[in-house]
Amino acid sequence: xxxxxxxxxxxxxxxxxxxxxxxxxxxxxxxxxxxxxxxxxxxxxxxxxxxxxxxxxxxxxxxxxxxxxxxxxxxxxxxxxxxxxxxxxxxxxxxxxxxxxxxxxxxxxxxxxxxxxxxxxxxxxxxxxxxxxxxxxxxxxxxxxxxxxxxxxxxxxxxxxxxxxxxxxxxxxxxxxxxxxxxxxxxxxxxxxxxxxxxxxxxxxxxxxxxxxxxxxxxxxxxxxxxxxxxxxxxxxxxxxxxxxxxxx
Amino acid sequence: xxxxxxxxxxxxxxxxxxxxxxxxxxxxxxxxxxxxxxxxxxxxxxxxxxxxxxxxxxxxxxxxxxxxxxxxxxxxxxxxxxxxxxxxxxxxxxxxxxxxxxxxxxxxxxxxxxxxxxxxxxxxxxxxxxxxxxxxxxxxxxxxxxxxxxxxxxxxxxxxxxxxxxxxxxxxxxxxxxxxxxxxxxxxxxxxxxxxxxxxxxxxxxxxxxxxxxxxxxxxxxxxxxxxxxxxxxxxxxxxxxxxxxxxxxxxxxxxxxxxxxxxxxxxxxxxxxxxxxxxxxxxxxxxxxxxxxxxxxxxxxxxxxxxxxxxxxxxxxxxxxxxxxxxxxxxxxxxxxxxxxxxxxxxxxxxxxxxxxxxxxxxxxxxxxxxxxxxxxxxxxxxxxxxxxxxxxxxxxxxxxxxxxxxxxxxxxxxxxxxxxxxxxxxxxxxx
Numbered sequence: 001x002x003x004x005x006x007x008x009x010x011x012x013x014x015x016x017x018x019x020x021x022x023x024x025x026x027x028x029x030x031x032x033x034x035x036x037x038x039x040x041x042x043x044x045x046x047x048x049x050x051x052x053x054x055x056x057x058x059x060x061x062x063x064x065x066x067x068x069x070x071x072x073x074x075x076x077x078x079x080x081x082x083x084x085x086x087x088x089x090x091x092x093x094x095x096x097x098x099x100x101x102x103x104x105x106x107x108x109x110x111x112x113x114x115x116x117x118x119x120x121x122x123x124x125x126x127x128x129x130x131x132x133x134x135x136x137x138x139x140x141x142x143x144x145x146x147x148x149x150x151x152x153x154x155x156x157x158x159x160x161x162x163x164x165x166x167x168x169x170x171x172x173x174x175x176x177x178x179x180x181x182x183x184x185x186x187x188x189x190x191x192x193x194x195x196x197x198x199x200x201x202x203x204x205x206x207x208x209x210x211x212x213x214x215x216x217x218x219x220x221x222x223x224x225x226x227x228x229x230x231x232x233x234x235x236x237x238x239x240x241x242x243x244x245x246x247x248x249x
Numbered sequence: 250x251x252x253x254x255x256x257x258x259x260x261x262x263x264x265x266x267x268x269x270x271x272x273x274x275x276x277x278x279x280x281x282x283x284x285x286x287x288x289x290x291x292x293x294x295x296x297x298x299x300x301x302x303x304x305x306x307x308x309x310x311x312x313x314x315x316x317x318x319x320x321x322x323x324x325x326x327x328x329x330x331x332x333x334x335x336x337x338x339x340x341x342x343x344x345x346x347x348x349x350x351x352x353x354x355x356x357x358x359x360x361x362x363x364x365x366x367x368x369x370x371x372x373x374x375x376x377x378x379x380x381x382x383x384x385x386x387x388x389x390x391x392x393x394x395x396x397x398x399x400x401x402x403x404x405x406x407x408x409x410x411x412x413x414x415x416x417x418x419x420x421x422x423x424x425x426x427x428x429x430x431x432x433x434x435x436x437x438x439x440x441x442x443x444x445x446x447x448x449x450x451x452x453x454x455x456x457x458x459x460x461x462x463x464x465x466x467x468x469x470x471x472x473x474x475x476x477x478x479x480x481x482x483x484x485x486x487x488x489x490x491x492x493x494x495x496x497x498x499x500x501x502x503x504x505x506x507x508x509x510x511x512x513x514x515x516x517x518x519x520x521x522x523x524x525x526x527x528x529x530x531x532x533x534x535x536x537x538x539x540x541x542x543x544x545x546x547x548x549x550x551x552x553x554x555x556x557x558x559x560x561x562x563x564x565x566x567x568x569x570x571x572x573x574x575x576x577x578x579x580x581x582x583x584x585x586x587x588x589x590x591x592x593x594x595x596x597x598x599x600x601x602x603x604x605x606x607x608x609x610x611x612x613x614x615x616x617x618x619x620x621x622x623x624x625x626x627x628x629x630x631x632x633x634x635x636x637x638x639x640x641x642x643x644x645x646x647x648x649x650x651x652x653x654x655x656x657x658x659x660x661x662x663x664x665x666x667x668x669x670x671x672x673x674x675x676x677x678x679x680x681x682x
Contacts, residue, residue, distance in 0.1 A: 073679070077675075077676040077679065080591065082590070082591065082674075082675050082676040082679070083676035102595065102596065103595055106590075106593045106594065106595045107593060108593075109590075109591060109592065109593040110592060110593020110594075111593070113591075115588075115591040115592075117679060119584070121584050121585070121587065121588040121679075123585045123588070124262065125258050125259055125261065125262030125263070126255075126258055130250055130254075130258070133250040134250055134255075134588070134589070134592060135592035135593060135594075136250040136251075137250055137251060137252055137255065137589075137594055137598065138589075138592055138593030138594045138595070138598075139593075144250075180592070181592075183592075184592070184593070192679075
């Protein structure tokens with residue numbers, strides 16, 4: 001199984017590389033610099049992330065590993081521009097996310113970042129094809145139907161294009177969610193426990209898809225609370241909001 | 250995939266929710282349109298009732314007018330125009346007027362555009378002793394009726410009086426009152442001698458039960474000559490036109506505007522009584538119309554109060570209902586909202602999705618509500634559907650207003666939930682899992 005063709009092996013976003021900004025600096029897809037996030041809860045402050053920094057290069061697959069509540073999801077959401085940190089900065093493809101306006105931030109998310117969640121979050125009233133095509137409404141150009149069909153074929157879902165999410169298996173649902181995340185040819189894929197609800201077979205398929213994406217030049221940051229598989233570029237161990245260990249290739 | 254595509258598919262998926270919202274708007278708009286239609290139909294019905302009552306009153310009055318015109322004409326003259334110096338006591342004492350006025354007066358009245366008098370008859374009347382028979386009589390010189398020239402219907406095309414009460418007495422003839430003819434044994438065609446002149450009895454008049462029964466009528470010129478009163482008369486008999494519902498005073502006003510030095514004496518109280526009865530009947534009809542108008546106005550007032558209370562309440566209830574409906578929809582769709590945010594959909598687009606759905610709901614509900622309200626309001630007032638009355642209740646302006654107002658109501662009601670959806674923090678939703 002491959003995520004994309006030869007062209008995407010060099011650039012996962014293809015030729016329409018709109019997420020590259022003029023202010024892009026360096027080659028890293030994602031730079032997290034001194035990220036701190038605190039929550040106020042029941043009279044005391046909870047530190048979800050504390051001075052977290054990391055840098056992911058294109059074509060790398062990184063795993064964020066830690067127990068529940070360690071701050072993995074908070075880090076992914078902050079890295080994806082969905083959760084404003086108290087301190088620190090996040091760069092995606094050179095864009096300093098939290099200095100952008102709401103519209104510009106949405107544009108960067110549409111063009112540069114893909115999200116995959118444990119719960120799939122498919123829209124129940126849209127067919128598989130329409131779910132994959134959903135990000136098109138955030139894109140100004142309307143020529144993504146071909147890309148959606150291509151992704152469905154890649155993920156062996158072309159026979160399910162007209163089905164609704166309720167008619168799919170959990171593995172198929174996650175593949176649809178992954179196809180949706182890849183529709184806009186993102187540079188960065190943020191995956192939060194994407195295999196958490198899957199059996200080993202389906203988990204294997206999803207991880208293989210992610211590997212294909214990385215091989216095509218994409219960057220993956222995957223959060224998981226379980227043991228990671230061997231062969232990843234880097235494993236970040238996170239505990240109580242701090243990265244305690246980094247194992248890299 | 251377009252925003253409208255998402256809206257269409259969401260509506261198709263959550264048909265029940267959309268239909269409930271649509272029904273809600275339909276009911277609200279139907280109550281508004283129904284109330285307006287009810288009031289308009291009521292107004293139409295009231296106008297028709299009043300028009301029918303007025304037409305019926307008019308028909309009855311016209312019928313009565315014809316009846317009374319005939320009755321009054323049959324009863325003879327009921328007004329005597331006298332010189333203003335004439336003492337009524339003198340008149341009663343002598344049985345005839347004792348003051349004189351020019352004959353010209355009758356022509357002034359006849360050409361004076363007077364509306365309240367008909368059948369003008371100039372007279373020169375004197376109570377005298379019939380020298381040849383040694384009998385007290387009233388001698389009445391008459392010229393023949395002078396038509397009221399302001400009423401051309403009384404004239405033929407040749408300008409001749411069409412239908413006089415009193416016919417001209419031919420020269421050399423006299424008319425006799427019933428009692429005189431009886432007492433003197435005279436009948437039509439017989440000869441008699443009066444003030445040294447020979448006359449033939451033109452006709453004997455029917456018994457009247459008044460001084461007419463002892464009156465001899467002959468030419469005005471003869472009587473003027475006998476008493477040296479050439480060009481003079483002492484009264485003008487007339488028929489007061491009571492059919493026009495005018496008050497008696499109107500006759501005096503009319504006459505005195507032309508002849509300031511005369512007075513009007515009314516005779517024939519039976520005519521007056523009948524005329525007044527007729528006036529009262531007309532007033533009763535008018536009162537019935539007024540009472541109906543008041544009743545309908547009261548009914549309309551009660552309905553307007555009800556509408557003023559009910560319609561805003563229903564609209565408010567609909568708005569609250571739609572608010573909670575869209576709020577519920579936003580809550581149910583928060584996972585999808587979060588995902589849309591992650592794929593780069595802006596808050597504005599998400600807000601637009603919910604508001605557009607509300608506007609669609611309002612548009613469809615407004616259209617349905619308009620026609621439902623129109624039908625209910627019309628049927629409530631007893632206006633059958635497919636009738637011309639029903640089609641006259643249709644108002645393109647109101648439909649247009651409703652088609653703007655209903656979506657505006659739905660959008661206003663859905664505004665806060667839509668803003669909430671737009672501002673929903675995807676991180677909060679996604680991190681719950």
